[in-house]
Amino acid sequence: MSAALVRRLDSAAPGFTEALDALLEWDTSESSDLRGKVEAIIADVRRDGDAALVDCTRRFDRWAPADSGALEISRAELDTALERLPESDRLALTGAAARIRAYHEHQVEESWGYVDEAGNRLGQRVTALERVGLYVPGGQAAYPSTVLMTAIPAKVAGVDEIVMVVPTPDGTRNRFVLAAAAVAGVDRVFAVGGAQAIAALAFGTTVVPRVDKIVGPGGAFVAEAKRQVFGPVAIDMIAGPSEILIIADDAADPDLLALDLFSQAEHDAAAQAILLTPSADLVERTAAALERLLTEMSRADVIRASLSGRGALIRTRDLDDAVAIANRVAPEHLSIQVAPEQEQRVLDGVRHAGAVFVGAASAEVMGDYAAGPSHVLPTFGTARYASPLGVYDFRKRTSVIQLSSDGVEGVARIAAQLADGEGLTAHAAAARARLAGFDHNG
Amino acid sequence: MSAALVRRLDSAAPGFTEALDALLEWDTSESSDLRGKVEAIIADVRRDGDAALVDCTRRFDRWAPADSGALEISRAELDTALERLPESDRLALTGAAARIRAYHEHQVEESWGYVDEAGNRLGQRVTALERVGLYVPGGQAAYPSTVLMTAIPAKVAGVDEIVMVVPTPDGTRNRFVLAAAAVAGVDRVFAVGGAQAIAALAFGTTVVPRVDKIVGPGGAFVAEAKRQVFGPVAIDMIAGPSEILIIADDAADPDLLALDLFSQAEHDAAAQAILLTPSADLVERTAAALERLLTEMSRADVIRASLSGRGALIRTRDLDDAVAIANRVAPEHLSIQVAPEQEQRVLDGVRHAGAVFVGAASAEVMGDYAAGPSHVLPTFGTARYASPLGVYDFRKRTSVIQLSSDGVEGVARIAAQLADGEGLTAHAAAARARLAGFDHNG
Numbered sequence: 001m002s003a004a005l006v007r008r009l010d011s012a013a014p015g016f017t018e019a020l021d022a023l024l025e026w027d028t029s030e031s032s033d034l035r036g037k038v039e040a041i042i043a044d045v046r047r048d049g050d051a052a053l054v055d056c057t058r059r060f061d062r063w064a065p066a067d068s069g070a071l072e073i074s075r076a077e078l079d080t081a082l083e084r085l086p087e088s089d090r091l092a093l094t095g096a097a098a099r100i101r102a103y104h105e106h107q108v109e110e111s112w113g114y115v116d117e118a119g120n121r122l123g124q125r126v127t128a129l130e131r132v133g134l135y136v137p138g139g140q141a142a143y144p145s146t147v148l149m150t151a152i153p154a155k156v157a158g159v160d161e162i163v164m165v166v167p168t169p170d171g172t173r174n175r176f177v178l179a180a181a182a183v184a185g186v187d188r189v190f191a192v193g194g195a196q197a198i199a200a201l202a203f204g205t206t207v208v209p210r211v212d213k214i215v216g217p218g219g220a221f222v223a224e225a226k227r228q229v230f231g232p233v234a235i236d237m238i239a240g241p242s243e244i245l246i247i248a249d250d251a252a253d254p255d256l257l258a259l260d261l262f263s264q265a266e267h268d269a270a271a272q273a274i275l276l277t278p279s280a281d282l283v284e285r286t287a288a289a290l291e292r293l294l295t296e297m298s299r300a301d302v303i304r305a306s307l308s309g310r311g312a313l314i315r316t317r318d319l320d321d322a323v324a325i326a327n328r329v330a331p332e333h334l335s336i337q338v339a340p341e342q343e344q345r346v347l348d349g350v351r352h353a354g355a356v357f358v359g360a361a362s363a364e365v366m367g368d369y370a371a372g373p374s375h376v377l378p379t380f381g382t383a384r385y386a387s388p389l390g391v392y393d394f395r396k397r398t399s400v401i402q403l404s405s406d407g408v409e410g411v412a413r414i415a416a417q418l419a420d421g422e423g424l425t426a427h428a429a430a431a432r433a434r435l436a437g438f439d440h441n442g
Numbered sequence: 443m444s445a446a447l448v449r450r451l452d453s454a455a456p457g458f459t460e461a462l463d464a465l466l467e468w469d470t471s472e473s474s475d476l477r478g479k480v481e482a483i484i485a486d487v488r489r490d491g492d493a494a495l496v497d498c499t500r501r502f503d504r505w506a507p508a509d510s511g512a513l514e515i516s517r518a519e520l521d522t523a524l525e526r527l528p529e530s531d532r533l534a535l536t537g538a539a540a541r542i543r544a545y546h547e548h549q550v551e552e553s554w555g556y557v558d559e560a561g562n563r564l565g566q567r568v569t570a571l572e573r574v575g576l577y578v579p580g581g582q583a584a585y586p587s588t589v590l591m592t593a594i595p596a597k598v599a600g601v602d603e604i605v606m607v608v609p610t611p612d613g614t615r616n617r618f619v620l621a622a623a624a625v626a627g628v629d630r631v632f633a634v635g636g637a638q639a640i641a642a643l644a645f646g647t648t649v650v651p652r653v654d655k656i657v658g659p660g661g662a663f664v665a666e667a668k669r670q671v672f673g674p675v676a677i678d679m680i681a682g683p684s685e686i687l688i689i690a691d692d693a694a695d696p697d698l699l700a701l702d703l704f705s706q707a708e709h710d711a712a713a714q715a716i717l718l719t720p721s722a723d724l725v726e727r728t729a730a731a732l733e734r735l736l737t738e739m740s741r742a743d744v745i746r747a748s749l750s751g752r753g754a755l756i757r758t759r760d761l762d763d764a765v766a767i768a769n770r771v772a773p774e775h776l777s778i779q780v781a782p783e784q785e786q787r788v789l790d791g792v793r794h795a796g797a798v799f800v801g802a803a804s805a806e807v808m809g810d811y812a813a814g815p816s817h818v819l820p821t822f823g824t825a826r827y828a829s830p831l832g833v834y835d836f837r838k839r840t841s842v843i844q845l846s847s848d849g850v851e852g853v854a855r856i857a858a859q860l861a862d863g864e865g866l867t868a869h870a871a872a873a874r875a876r877l878a879g880f881d882h883n884g
Contacts, residue, residue: 399815
């Protein structure tokens with residue numbers, strides 16, 4: 001029975017590398033059909049603006065805005081949603097927001113500068129983006145946590161205006177999502193989703209303002225639309241399915257491991273939950289816990305599809321082997337549930353992961369909602385080069401070069417020499433014109 | 443005559459906004475012909491590896507490597523290139539490298555962490571990428587400065603291995619470029635260019651190692667290839683034509699302005715050089731200087747094509763108006779050449795620019811070679827959201843969440859409540875399993 005729920009692998013067995021590669025594979029190829037549909041929607045929005053948004057909303061979200069103004073959800077409606085929320089939910093939202101804000105305040109980088117020995121002033125200005133767009137999914141699953149996890153870093157960054165878009169299928173507005181927008185300090189919210197929402201944010205319409213960057217997760221249409229608008233507008237990333245990788249030893253509690261694997265797997269059938277452990281015994285005990293606890297899960301069907309399709313319990317040679325495999329996978333979430341005396345060594349060995357959760361108390365679910373860091377994380381091995389969504393995604397830098405009329409001498413000689421070497425004679429002339437005798441700098 | 447060299451605009455004239463928009467336009471549409479050619483090259487390299495690189499090099503660079511090993515340029519050859527360089531060139535390279543290194547050392551961000559009031563440890567690790575690829579153009583123009591400006595930030599970031607690719611048309615190796623690689627501390631260099639080089643870096647071949655991120659400028663094939671491989675590998679940006687925008691007043695020297703405009707325009711016909719000034723007199727004097735000095739320029743044909751096609755002398759209402767226009771353009775390079783008492787005010791007003799050059803001594807050419815900041819900068823208005831290439835491009839972050847068995851309580855309650863609200867019951871169960879009574883964290 002347990003073999004049917006989740007596969008077992010052994011890192012010492014022949015063919016393990018190939019089996020792991022096959023397990024990690026995920027079809028990222030764009031369908032040209034999807035590409036064409038998204039191109040058409042974007043072209044419609046660029047040409048017809050708000051009228052296209054109203055039309056798409058009627059077709060895809062099955063409700064008819066009275067006019068384009070009806071696409072905007074007012075600040076008053078957000079505030080009302082927050083007021084009417086049960087107190088326990090309201091406190092959870094504001095409690096999570098406070099923790100997320102506190103964490104992200106550590107990410108604010110300041111402008112800096114210095115004066116070199118020749119008296120030249122050099123530095124870098126770090127400033128906020130003017131306007132950003134947040135895409136918040138609102139279909140089958142509506143996630144107030146995603147509002148907090150994207151809007152609060154933008155707010156801490158000092159973005160002038162935060163514009164959120166969220167589909168409201170059949171016209172149903174999710175009050176939890178709207179309340180989260182109020183808590184996070186989102187400036188404007190539009191009840192529009194899909195590729196049409198991305199197009200509106202990228203190019204602007206009469207009611208939806210054009211933004212400088214679009215962040216947040218979405219389905220296939222949203223991902224493809226983000227890909228297509230990238231350039232005129234920045235995007236955060238194209239997210240793949242969510243992943244967890246747990247490194248555990250005999251000190252771990254199989255029931256907790258099972259619940260942690262479930263909470264990844266319940267997202268959708270493509271989600272990936274993997275256990276790495278040197279303990280053959282823990283593999284067996286976890287397999288049994290998965291079987292036993294699955295029956296208590298309301299989303300058991302999704303969990304079963306995910307675990308059987310993309311899950312694995314992998315026995316490793318030792319903990320170092322587990323760490324090496326984790327670095328190869330570069331998972332979105334890495335959970336470490338080992339004996340306390342092993343924790344630091346395992347943590348120190350980790351090089352590539354979106355977020356690391358250390359110790360059994362630090363369940364991955366804490367990071368999804370309230371620990372502090374954003375839950376928007378690099379997936380599909382991109383933790384090799386990418387970072388969690390953060391304040392730095394909403395700020396940008398400008399080099400500042402302020403040479404003095406005395407200090408320029410050495411710099412100008414180097415510049416002229418290199419420009420000569422590159423055959424750029426106007427460059428060389430512009431540099432030499434700043435050499436001695438030059439007195440234009442006041 | 444002068445009207446033929448560069449257009450004049452007046453920001454107070456009717457239709458100015460439209461004229462400015464038209465001036466800034468640049469065709470970014472991909473040709474499907476180019477797309478198909480690049481797809482084929484990438485597919486060849488993925489399928490045939492080194493054999494495809496040898497074949498492409500024969501076809502596009504017109505020389506025949508004896509075998510795939512002959513594509514690598516040895517460390518000894520780099521060192522020899524540096525030794526044999528004339529002393530003046532060698533000193534210019536090492537002098538520039540020292541300044542670039544000093545500037546970028548200010549960009550290294552350290553890991554950080556804190557303990558919250560409940561005893562939970564939270565933080566972020568900032569670590570270097572393992573392996574990065576630098577594309578260095580080597581066709582009509584070969585730029586040792588680009589080697590320094592891309593490799594040194596990667597080196598300062600602590601990247602384990604820096605792999606450079608540079609085409610050697612007709613087998614001709616540019617010793618200045620190779621010497622720059624030696625100075626910058628590039629680890630491995632391959633004499634391969636174009637889309638085939640990007641494919642090799644993205645997917646790896648037997649001789650060319652796969653990298654995590656590819657940076658550096660290139661022509662149309664390289665830009666399209668970077669676009670296509672993005673995902674499995676990170677890329678820096680797709681660069682547009684180079685741009686300068688100068689804000690000046692009557693205190694500026696028209697000859698210096700002309701040389702600065704020339705040194706942008708000489709790059710290629712698509713390069714953009716624009717002057718903004720409230721002084722009608724300065725417009726005339728600059729126009730005259732352009733006419734007079736153009737005859738002294740060896741690249742006069744390119745300069746003429748660039749200035750007449752995409753250049754402009756724009757008279758503004760006042761300096762504030764010039765600053766407002768600059769922020770709308772968000773130029774790659776912004777030069778400020780105004781009376782000393784105006785400098786700070788103009789600088790403070792700048793919000794969007796890749797690099798700002800303050801004062802007449804700070805010619806843009808200084809930034810191209812030796813001031814310190816990287817000359818790889820956001821073009822085509824992307825300074826609204828993007829930053830100069832820097833150390834931060836070669837480092838990435840990992841969230842670290844280490845909750846204590848006591849401290850987890852408050853976080854777990856919030857997480858369970860929000861998970862309930864989102865209908866994610868396994869998430870809620872995983873959170874509640876960490877509540878009081880739980881004692882798994884040693």
